[in-house]
Amino acid sequence: MCSTLRRTGTMAGLPDNSPPGARGSEIRAVRTWLSTTLGAAALLALSGGLSGGRLAAQDYKVIVNAGNAVASLNAAQVSDYFLKRTTTWSGGQRVAPVEPQPQSATRAAFSKAVHKKDVASVKAYWQELVFSGRDTPPAVKASDDEIVAYVKANPGAIGYVSAAAETAGVKVVTVK
Amino acid sequence: MRHRTLAFGAAFISALTSFSAPAAAQELGGVQLNGFGSWAYGRTNGNPFATGREQGNYNNLEFGLAVSAAPAERARVSVQIFSHAGEFRIDYALAEWRVSDALRLRFGRIKQPHGLYTEVFDVGTIRPLATLPQSIYGSSGLVSEGVDGAGIAGGRSLGSWRVEYDVYGGNMAVETSTPFAAAPDSPDPEETEHAQDVTNLVGARVNVRLPISGWLVGASGYSGRNVAAADARHSTVGAHTEFRRGAALVRSEVARHELGTERSVNAAFLETAYRLTEHWQLAGRADHSRTRVSGTEAEMAAAMPDLGKHREFAAGVNYWFTPELVLRVSGHRVYGNRFATPDADALRTALSAARAAGTTGVNGRTTLFSVGVQASF
Numbered sequence: 331m332c333s334t335l336r337r338t339g340t341m342a343g344l345p346d347n348s349p350p351g352a353r354g355s356e357i358r359a360v361r362t363w364l365s366t367t368l369g370a371a372a373l374l375a376l377s378g379g380l381s382g383g384r385l386a387a388q389d390y391k392v393i394v395n396a397g398n399a400v401a402s403l404n405a406a407q408v409s410d411y412f413l414k415r416t417t418t419w420s421g422g423q424r425v426a427p428v429e430p431q432p433q434s435a436t437r438a439a440f441s442k443a444v445h446k447k448d449v450a451s452v453k454a455y456w457q458e459l460v461f462s463g464r465d466t467p468p469a470v471k472a473s474d475d476e477i478v479a480y481v482k483a484n485p486g487a488i489g490y491v492s493a494a495a496e497t498a499g500v501k502v503v504t505v506k
Numbered sequence: 507m508r509h510r511t512l513a514f515g516a517a518f519i520s521a522l523t524s525f526s527a528p529a530a531a532q533e534l535g536g537v538q539l540n541g542f543g544s545w546a547y548g549r550t551n552g553n554p555f556a557t558g559r560e561q562g563n564y565n566n567l568e569f570g571l572a573v574s575a576a577p578a579e580r581a582r583v584s585v586q587i588f589s590h591a592g593e594f595r596i597d598y599a600l601a602e603w604r605v606s607d608a609l610r611l612r613f614g615r616i617k618q619p620h621g622l623y624t625e626v627f628d629v630g631t632i633r634p635l636a637t638l639p640q641s642i643y644g645s646s647g648l649v650s651e652g653v654d655g656a657g658i659a660g661g662r663s664l665g666s667w668r669v670e671y672d673v674y675g676g677n678m679a680v681e682t683s684t685p686f687a688a689a690p691d692s693p694d695p696e697e698t699e700h701a702q703d704v705t706n707l708v709g710a711r712v713n714v715r716l717p718i719s720g721w722l723v724g725a726s727g728y729s730g731r732n733v734a735a736a737d738a739r740h741s742t743v744g745a746h747t748e749f750r751r752g753a754a755l756v757r758s759e760v761a762r763h764e765l766g767t768e769r770s771v772n773a774a775f776l777e778t779a780y781r782l783t784e785h786w787q788l789a790g791r792a793d794h795s796r797t798r799v800s801g802t803e804a805e806m807a808a809a810m811p812d813l814g815k816h817r818e819f820a821a822g823v824n825y826w827f828t829p830e831l832v833l834r835v836s837g838h839r840v841y842g843n844r845f846a847t848p849d850a851d852a853l854r855t856a857l858s859a860a861r862a863a864g865t866t867g868v869n870g871r872t873t874l875f876s877v878g879v880q881a882s883f
Contacts, residue, residue: 410663417607424579432829446719450829451750457632457882462617462625463584463598464659466538466574 389439390490393481393500398423398488402504409444411488413455414465419486427468428480428489436474436492444505536575543569544630546834546878555838555846556637558874565591566878568628572597580604588628597628598652608660612674616657618650619672619711620726621759622746627651630880634755634779634789635822636834637876640845641761641773641795644816647682647702648742648763648771653709654678666717675708678730680740684769685813685847686803704730704740720751738766753781771797785826789836793818795844810860812870815842831881838874846872 392408394400399421403411410416412427419425430437432449441449456467471477474495481487481500491497546566548558557566570588577583582604586597600614617625623643626632642648655676662669679701707730715722727743744761756778763771772795779789797814799807807814822836840846847853848868856868 406663406666415607415661415663415668417604446751448752450826451720453829454632454750457629458626460538460540460574461542461570461572461586461629461632461882462619463572463574463586463600463602464625465582466540 388443388505389493390436390443391493391495391497392488392490392503392505393478393497394488394503395481395485396499396501397485398501400503401501402506404506405444408488408505409446412468413445413452414459414468423486426484426487428471428477428487429468430474430477430491431470431472436490440490538574540572540574540883541570542629542631542880542882543567544628544636544878544880546636546876548874548876548878550846550875551873552869553840553843553846553848553872555840555872555874556640557876557878567591570597570628590628606660608662610659612657612659614656615652615654616674618653618678618709618728619657619659619674620649620709620728620742621711621724621744621761622748622757624649624651629882630834631830631832631882634757634777634787634824635791635820635836636878636880637838639759639775639777639791639793640818641775641793641816642744642759644795644845645681645683646763646771646773646795646797646845647680647740647765647769648744648761648773650678650680650704652678653707655707668715670713670715671711673708673710674728675706677703677705678707679703683845683847684799684803685843685853686799686807687850700734702735702740703733705733706730707740720749722748732765735765735768738768740765755779768801769797769799771795779824781826787824787826789820789822789824791818791820793820797844806857810857810868812841812843812868813847814844815870816844816846817841830883831879833877833879835877836875838872838876840872840874842870843868 398419400419407416411425412429414427417425432453438449441447441452445452459465469480471480474491477489477491478495478497478500481489546557547562547564548556548566549562550558550560552560557563568590570586572584572586574582574584580603582602585599588595588597596615598615598617600612600616603611605611619625621642623633623638627638627643630636640646653674653676655674657672657674659672682700682702707728709726709728711724711726713722713724725745727741729739729741731737732740742761742763744759746759749756758776760774775791775793777791779787781787793816795816799814818838818840820836820838822834825833827833848856853868860868
């Protein structure tokens with residue numbers, strides 16, 4: 331980036347009828363920006379390991395309504411349901427995600443394993459959608475019992491609860 | 507009006523800070539209520555810049571309230587009201603119909619989908635520093651906060667890739683400051699800041715989320731007709747990238763803007779932030795913009811190149827009480843007067859004196875110190 335600034339800086343004071351070389355140097359400046367920025371991001375990304383890492387130990391259970399035909403999902407599908415990127419089940423039913431309070435340990439474990447993000451990053455994602463008028467976050471319930479009750483009552487619901495939670499009346503889905 | 511706004515804003519901020527638990531959106535009978543607010547004190551060593559004035563500036567109070575409801579399964583209606591320095595405006599007021607996840611129809615006043623920040627222009631808790639990069643998001647005429655018109659949007663996951671798009675059209679107003687207009691022989695000597703209407707514009711943005719978790723790249727652009735410039739073509743194209751994972755955040759954009767043959771802007775910024783702990787975060791920014799003009803202002807621009815130049819280096823420390831409430835302290839060093847400019851009268855006086863003396867006239871270096879709080883729920 332610094333080299334981009336220096337290169338562009340050499341154009342300071344050019345009159346508006348700049349010589350043809352000015353456009354060439356702008357193109358070079360853009361190339362420098364692209365290579366520097368993307369290179370830095372790639373290094374950061376690789377230093378943190380590639381995505382698709384193994385799921386953390388299951389500190390949570392993903393549950394759906396007992397009438398839902400789905401038996402297993404992969405982590406990317408679950409993430410898309412909770413980020414409202416996929417809003418209908420394959421049968422056409424509207425997906426209704428529900429999750430615990432932001433400060434819950436279950437939510438932290440789920441975010442890390444499924445979204446590959448911490449809770450704060452997921453909150454930032456929702457702030458961007460809310461304040462651009464695009465969507466609102468999933469419903470939030472205060473306890474595992476309330477989440478189970480919500481999923482039991484809503485045919486399109488999907489939620490997650492702590493591994494120790496009682497889940498009678500709903501279906502526990504395997505997350506691959 | 508101003509006192510009422512200050513009182514309301516102060517109550518808003520204190521209500522946020524008084525929550526013992528992290529703030530959360532409020533839902534009332536199917537209507538979701540969210541909000542954001544910020545206050546900052548800024549002081550510079552001379553030229554006004556962003557939140558700062560030479561004598562210190564406390565009047566940087568903003569807040570917004572967003573209301574959203576889903577009257578039908580596929581429909582959503584959203585409105586956001588925003589206040590800055592006592593002025594109220596409607597940020598967006600739109601209706602959306604979801605045909606599918608890959609196709610949503612949007613009507614009304616929508617936030618302009620361009621680059622990284624246009625849709626969340628005023629939401630302080632989403633960015634690493636209190637202010638946005640002025641090169642693209644300042645009064646530079648590159649982007650707008652809202653478009654009155656219609657658009658389509660959608661996204662599709664393709665394995666571990668994800669593509670999201672927006673296409674939109676309509677009219678919008680862009681904020682443009684032109685210090686060149688203060689030139690003694692400018693044809694429009696009274697104004698250095700304008701809201702210019704851009705009509706019949708068409709624009710698009712594509713974001714690609716890469717298989718490397720947290721990495722996004724995208725491109726966006728629009729073109730329309732600038733009414734104040736005799737319907738000259740008003741266009742901006744750009745590319746952006748964001749990497750966000752764990753403690754690290756990197757954001758960068760590059761943009762090119764043209765207004766007919768009378769003005770062009772090249773702009774780029776790089777922002778980084780790193781969380782040392784759950785609460786403490788370091789942030790930094792390098793920001794660059796170069797404006798070229800033609801016509802009657804070109805001579806002044808050539809004689810005083812600092813008027814078209816902006817180069818900012820900023821560093822800050824943030825303390826996050828919760829993910830929705832942050833205290834920020836930052837220092838900014840600015841080279842050039844594109845955005846760090848005296849007010850119009852002072853600038854005009856300085857430029858006239860400079861022309862007579864054969865100097866560049868205006869102090870081209872500005873230092874800003876800023877402290878403030880930003881919150882959302």
